Amino acid sequence: MKVLLISNDAGGYAHHVEAPDNTTVQQMFERHVGAFHADSYLIRVNRQPAAADQVLRDGDRVSFTPQKIEGAA
């Protein structure tokens, strides 16, 4: 299946990735972004709040927004 993965961390990349069926949100993150801490991110699947163990489906849009993004002065 194909999923749109958006990582709103420093780079803010959005790209389409191939994933095996039954991939969860967390597996998706670990495979493409890095070590995952569920409580450090706002997780949204198709712009709706989602849990880390939610199973993704073909065509889903999954986004990770860090809970801590440091502004400056």
Next chain:
Amino acid sequence: MKNEIKQDYRAAVEMMQSLQHMRDATSMSHFDDSIVQCKRWQRRLEMATQHNWPTAARDARDRLHGALDILRMRTTHSIDNLKRQSRSHIEPTATLIFQEIQALRGEFDSVTIDGSNQRLTVTTTSIVLDGVLLGSFEIRLNWKYIKESSPFDVIALEPNEPASGEGVTHPHVQSDSLCEGEGSDAIRRALDEGRLYDFFCIVDQILRTYNSGSAYVQLDDWNGVNCRSCGDTVDSDQALACSNCETELCMECSTCCDSCCERYCEECASSCESCGDDACKMCLKSCDDCGESFCPSCLSEGTCDDCLNNENAENAKDEPEQPCPAVQPVCVGKASVPA
């Protein structure tokens, strides 16, 4: 409801146009103008040089320089735009932007569209950082300027501004403008791709994060008070208000009146002419005689010690010399004795 959907879709279409507008600006037509100008001044320069016209040559050289500068600027701008486009993986569409606006309505309590000002506004919930209540903020996206840097304002709805730092409503917001810090790339990318939902979530998260390493005003100093005298920031529970005029001061800049034991500012405190003790202007009274100011313990019935002493001395001098009643008769007697 139906009107809201219509309004959201109209906004989405306009945003799409604003995003599209910049893409069109990368067309090559404005390079043609620039190149024509460069060629023109180059020809003038050659001609002036051939004819040995130094003033005309200098003028042509300056103008060629200017035209080349504009060409360089346009080129840099176009390269930047190309880079942005090549990095984008999502092509925005009006439908996608519409979906983003719909999703915002689920994420934030208040989402408003001001079509005439081309503004999409989202209201955050109340924000507290390290115990400092900053209240809720409006994030206003000015979609007409969506391709420009920071096309949005962040407005505090219940502003809690620190004593130091005018216009600071958040450690990372000054004059309604957010310093994006490490969020800046993600913000730019989200806007370029029409991902408004992500854009507002990122800004919201920046507002919920405190970076003590780079803040307009440190949260530690937020509830501080500026001493009106020396300008230092002191904790509000350590600041002192003048008992008379309520000016806020640090401990060092306030004076304790030795008479009433209250603290006062420089303006409202002075000292006794006689003993030199600090005294407030309320406790100081002027002497009825000399008019100088004295503390209560240096005045007796409205008169200062000096004036009282002087008065006593005067009184003593003015008194006529009394004949000693015992002397005369004795003298007389004594004189009379031998006689």
